[in-house]
Amino acid sequence: MALEHKKAADFSEWYLELVQASQLMDYTPVQGCMVIRERGYAIWERVQSFLNARMQKDGVRNAYFPMFIPESLLKQEAEHFAGFVPEVAWVTRGGDEELGEKLALRPTSETIMYTMFAKWVSSHRDLPLKINQWCNIIRWDTKALKPFLRTREFLWQEGHTAHASKEEAEAEVRRALDWYAETAEQLLCVPVIKGRKSDAEKFPGADMTTTIEAVMPDGKALQCGTSHLLGQNFAKIFNIRFKTADGKEDLVWQTSWGVSTRLIGALAMVHGDDKGLVLPPLIAPLQVVIVPIFKTEEDKKMALRSAEKLIAALDAKGITTHFDERDDRSPGWKFNEWELKGVPVRVEIGLKDLAKQGMTIVRRDKGEKEFVDDAKAADYITTQLELMQKDMLARARAEAQSRIFEAKDYNEFKQLVEKGFVKTGWCGDARCEEAIKEETGATLRAMPFDEKAKGNCIFCGKPAKEATYFARSY
RNA sequence: GGGGGGAUGGGGUAGCCUGGCAUCCUGCCAGCUUUGGGAGCUGGCGACCUGAGUUCGAAUCUCAGUCCCCCCA
Numbered sequence: 001m002a003l004e005h006k007k008a009a010d011f012s013e014w015y016l017e018l019v020q021a022s023q024l025m026d027y028t029p030v031q032g033c034m035v036i037r038e039r040g041y042a043i044w045e046r047v048q049s050f051l052n053a054r055m056q057k058d059g060v061r062n063a064y065f066p067m068f069i070p071e072s073l074l075k076q077e078a079e080h081f082a083g084f085v086p087e088v089a090w091v092t093r094g095g096d097e098e099l100g101e102k103l104a105l106r107p108t109s110e111t112i113m114y115t116m117f118a119k120w121v122s123s124h125r126d127l128p129l130k131i132n133q134w135c136n137i138i139r140w141d142t143k144a145l146k147p148f149l150r151t152r153e154f155l156w157q158e159g160h161t162a163h164a165s166k167e168e169a170e171a172e173v174r175r176a177l178d179w180y181a182e183t184a185e186q187l188l189c190v191p192v193i194k195g196r197k198s199d200a201e202k203f204p205g206a207d208m209t210t211t212i213e214a215v216m217p218d219g220k221a222l223q224c225g226t227s228h229l230l231g232q233n234f235a236k237i238f239n240i241r242f243k244t245a246d247g248k249e250d251l252v253w254q255t256s257w258g259v260s261t262r263l264i265g266a267l268a269m270v271h272g273d274d275k276g277l278v279l280p281p282l283i284a285p286l287q288v289v290i291v292p293i294f295k296t297e298e299d300k301k302m303a304l305r306s307a308e309k310l311i312a313a314l315d316a317k318g319i320t321t322h323f324d325e326r327d328d329r330s331p332g333w334k335f336n337e338w339e340l341k342g343v344p345v346r347v348e349i350g351l352k353d354l355a356k357q358g359m360t361i362v363r364r365d366k367g368e369k370e371f372v373d374d375a376k377a378a379d380y381i382t383t384q385l386e387l388m389q390k391d392m393l394a395r396a397r398a399e400a401q402s403r404i405f406e407a408k409d410y411n412e413f414k415q416l417v418e419k420g421f422v423k424t425g426w427c428g429d430a431r432c433e434e435a436i437k438e439e440t441g442a443t444l445r446a447m448p449f450d451e452k453a454k455g456n457c458i459f460c461g462k463p464a465k466e467a468t469y470f471a472r473s474y
Numbered sequence: 475g476g477g478g479g480g481a482u483g484g485g486g487u488a489g490c491c492u493g494g495c496a497u498c499c500u501g502c503c504a505g506c507u508u509u510g511g512g513a514g515c516u517g518g519c520g521a522c523c524u525g526a527g528u529u530c531g532a533a534u535c536u537c538a539g540u541c542c543c544c545c546c547a
Contacts, residue, residue: 004486012544021485029523031541143475145542293510332511350510360510441547 002274003340011218019147019268022277022341032145032152036261039341040148042285043264044155048134050187051157051259054179060130060159065112067135068103073111076237080110083204087139089152105138110205110230110256113160114238121252123243124164128172129252132159137260148265149222149474156260162240162252166231169253173227176257177210180225183259188267189280189392190214191400192224193421193469195446200430203256207231213445213469215400216269219420221445221471224266227257270396271365277342278364280392281385288314288321288381289343293331293350300325303349306359306374310347313378319385339364344388345381363388365395404469413458413470417442421471425464427457435459442470 003021005014019025024040036044052062068091075081084107091103106112113131121129134157141150148154159176163169177194184190192212202209206228214222234240235251244250271278281287290310292303304323311321324334331348338346348360348369358373363384372380403420407413416422417440426432426444433444436459446469453464 016543027542029541291510295509299509327509330509330511330513332509332513334512335510336512348510352510438547 003276006274007217007272015269018272018276024264024268025147032141034147034151039285040264043283044261046283047183047263050183051179055132055159058175060132062133063131064133065109067106069106069112071102071104073115074104076111077205077234080205087141089138089140107137107139109158110234114234114240117162118238118240121162121240121242124245127162127164127242127252128168129162132157149262154261156258158256158258161255166253169229169255172255173210173229177212177227180212180259184212184214184224185393187282188263189389189396190266190270191393191397193446193448195448198433198444200433201444203228205230205233207233211446214266215403215421219403221421221473222266223473224263225259228255230254230256271392276340279342279344281344281389284342284344286322286343287319287385288345288347289338290321290323290347290349291331291334292325293348299351302354306349306354310377314381317382344385365392407458410458414440417470417472421469423469424458425453425455426466426468427460427462428465432457432459436470442472445469445471445473
């Protein structure tokens with residue numbers, strides 16, 4: 001059975017119903033905060049393993065810093081502070097006592113971490129220093145709250161590195177962004193555009209911000225991860241110095257980068273359909289569900305015997321399975337439930353299948369039933385899981401591409417940007433960018449790497465200096 | 475930042491204008507029965523967002539608050 005709301009007709013309502021009905025999240029009595037339920041959290045844990053593996057290989061180590069940041073620390077970098085202060089939540093009391101100094105609930109951890117970096121770095125031998133933390137973040141947004149996409153508290157990882165040279169730091173920025181693009185595309189099957197942010201959109205306190213941006217089904221942009229070159233801005237203020245090999249003193253070059261539980265929202269939006277979630281096999285906490293169809297206990301036992309061989313074979317390949325033997329639910333009920341939850345492959349084993357020494361196998365993304373012999377089932381499923389992962393990315397890529405437009409002139413731009421991304425030239429003047437935002441609500445999402453500017457600025461008509469994507473965003 | 479809509483058992487709803495036993499669907503529990511696309515019968519459980527006010531009496535009217543959703547900037 002389908003969800004009440006249709007994806008094509010009522011996207012926003014559909015999304016809200018989807019994430020609740022599929023049990024990714026639930027609301028709480030706390031404004032702007034939600035529960036990430038077991039099904040949603042398991043997805044987050046898969047993201048964590050995927051990224052941890054890549055970070056560890058690069059020498060990044062996990063640590064944990066306090067969530068309270070004294071006001072004086074947060075204030076040290078003026079641009080950074082100004083950028084975050086409108087959405088900082090403060091602790092002003094402890095028990096009965098007013099605090100002498102307010103404590104921010106971390107909106108990001110640069111200042112607290114770099115205070116410590118200054119203490120830990122003194123020689124070129126201490127570099128590079130690469131630390132990551134998985135934690136919660138508080139940003140007191142008042143509008144446009146939406147599960148996973150924007151909540152006052154969310155989970156993320158923030159990587160922070162310090163290097164001896166600018167080149168090294170730049171390489172780290174790009175490396176982290178590549179991990180994020182891999183996470184989005186290879187793990188979640190969500191295609192992204194990689195590029196730089198404009199000065200207006202960059203991280204407060206950074207020299208440069210890089211981003212991955214995804215096209216949502218309603219044409220809006222979703223920023224799925226960012227990686228910043230901080231230059232020596234924070235090093236100057238927090239006094240992070242080191243002795244070089246030839247005895248001189250220098251400031252470190254820094255980077256910071258993060259992805260959040262927002263990725264789960266992107267996943268749900270991009271792949272969900274009118275029946276519920278569709279999870280790519282690599283991210284699905286449960287990959288194969290087996291539904292026995294039985295009239296008697298004997299039938300069920302026979303189905304189970306047939307399933308056991310399959311389960312063992314899939315288990316050996318690291319594929320997760322569940323045998324749904326509940327007898328208070330009809331098969332049809334179970335089909336609907338597992339479809340809602342997005343399990344990639346469903347196997348049906350009933351008397352008809354047993355009679356033919358086989359089973360019926362259905363991919364969640366296709367919905368077509370295939371009869372497969374017992375002997376071939378495990379291999380068939382393994383192959384289909386791999387195919388499904390590829391198909392889902394390809395399909396999502398084609399769909400995203402269909403929402404990326406090019407505009408001949410500003411009039412056309414204004415119309416197209418209602419429907420999706422618009423790829424266009426920009427003169428580089430912040431005033432044009434600001435005017436476009438004022439008039440259309442669209443922001444400069446990214447200046448893609450490896451693409452040369454061509455033509456003229458869509459707004460002022462002067463020669464374009466940058467190739468850009470504009471879009472309305474979440 | 476501005477505008478609009480809403481909150482009634484676990485979920486979805488009717489009732490509100492015109493104050494008087496809270497409706498229906500679903501769910502949950504027990505039993506029987508049933509299982510190839512959300513099965514049936516019987517019995518049971520379970521709710522008016524919070525606080526103040528008006529009133530003999532408030533889900534309904536008034537005020538304040540909390541939370542949710544949508545649209546515009």
